[in-house]
Amino acid sequence: MPGQPETGEPGSGTPSLTREDAAYVARLARIDLTDDELDLYAVQLAAVIGHAAEVAALDTEGVEPTAHPLPLRNVTRTDEPRPSLDRAEVLAQAPAVEDGRFRVPPILGEAL
């Protein structure tokens, strides 16, 4: 349901979302946003969460949870090897390569 969620109904008010909340979500997704964008998306995210709150308010007593929209289960393949890609072709796609491996920048944020 696009657009603004309904407001004013008891128990289904639009949740408020701060600029800091929006900044946190943006950081998780590694998206760099301006303050104006954060304000804009805070309102939009609040609308999305408000919609989820409406769904959560429905009486689902006795309704089986939907695990997947497709009516399928146990889709599998046998454990038989298939050819992999040619390494030279794979590594040719990478920005940097060393010693048959993908070369990446030093990994930060793990150590104190």
Place this chain on the structure above:
Amino acid sequence: MTADSKSDRSSDKAAWEPVIGLEVHCELNTKTKLFCGCRNAFGDEPNTNVCPVCLGLPGSLPVLNIRAVEYAMRIGLALHCEIRPSIFHRKNYFYPDMPKDYQVSQYDAPINVNGWLELPDDSRVRIERAHMEEDTGKTSHIGGGGRIHDADHSLVDYNRAGVPLVEIVSAPDMRSSTQARLYASELRGILVATGASDGRMEEGSMRVDANVSVRPAGTFELGTRCEIKNLNSLRSLGRAIEYEIERQIGLVGAGDKVVQQTRHWNEDEGVTVALRSKEEAFDYRYFPEPDLVPVVPDASWQAEVAASIGPMPAERRDKLAGLLGPEPVSRARADQIATVVEHGLDGLVTAAAGAGVDAALALARTSNEASADPDAARRIEVASFVALLRMEQDGKLSATQSKTVLAEMLENGGDPAEIARRRGFEALDTGSLATVVAEVVAAHPDEWQRYVGGEDKLVGFFTGHVMRASNNRADGKAVAAELRRLRG
């Protein structure tokens, strides 16, 4: 714990109870990866077992490996878990070991829940869950001595990315490093027995993380825990837990707080070092993996998998102990039994005992000699092994000769009687033995007088000479008996 309670602020170890839970990742013994047909092989040339699926190329779609599901079910069944309908989630994070920027794992609907594992000391550790997930690629840090925070850059090999794993999460039910080691060791035995994993810690196919906290003895509320990583052997596991218990007791005993964090075990320095604070724990933004449908093993599939697994180590140990008789087994025998079961050589002992060989002898030769080369021992012909033990039991071979023949059988195979003949190992008959003993006695009159005078330790002297004179064909016990007979 109350802040003003003096008794809580003690560095006395006995005043604190350690609480330990383990998370064990094991790689499954499948031929291919979890979601694609690339080979699951350790030690191949880097980035040779990769394809659009495990490289996360756009448009590629995962398809679940049925063998991996069955192995996960085997593990669940062996750990007395309930097998449940399960789904996969994406665990999102930005780290180059997964090219997709997410790892497919099971989150709130894992395939196995609520099991338990009984340890050889009869304690029981609850299993909270055992779920499926894919392994990540292997990252090597270049420069800065290979340490992650000093590295100049990193290199990634995606051969391991997508290899099927089962993660087994215990409840915080262990109370000592000894118990934690026992758990890891027993779990490894179970994984190997199910055929689902080879359980090799040194190759990283079984990886253990330990959650450790302490609380005042006699209380029930859990203390703040630290998770210890980089435990590459049972020995490291024990040492790291010991260190961490002492570190935490030191903190809380001095009135400080334990900070919830992930810590790295440094094997060389014997310490744990903080990696990252859990307060800033990554928010993984789990959501259901839309490209994979639910896995719902029905009763008949579960029964089929249950029928495909043999008895677990505890049951096999009980069976071997039963062969020894109704009395409780000694510690030494229990260790022999554990060794035999660990190497999967139960068949040698049961076959020999079934053929009338003394079970204690069969157990000793299997655990001490055959287990020295378990791969060879698994190839040895059971009938030949039984025949050898028969020869030893009937006195046709001395213990030393029997071990020599067994060593040759392990190396080259062959018929024990033939090997014994070739080596001149046929034991002396009683008459020849008496002759050799008499000759040796006659050649050493002084020693004989001392022996007759009561110096029993000279039995060893005479036995040694008889052995040399007979080219090791004499049986030590028979020599001692003959000496006693001559002394009268």
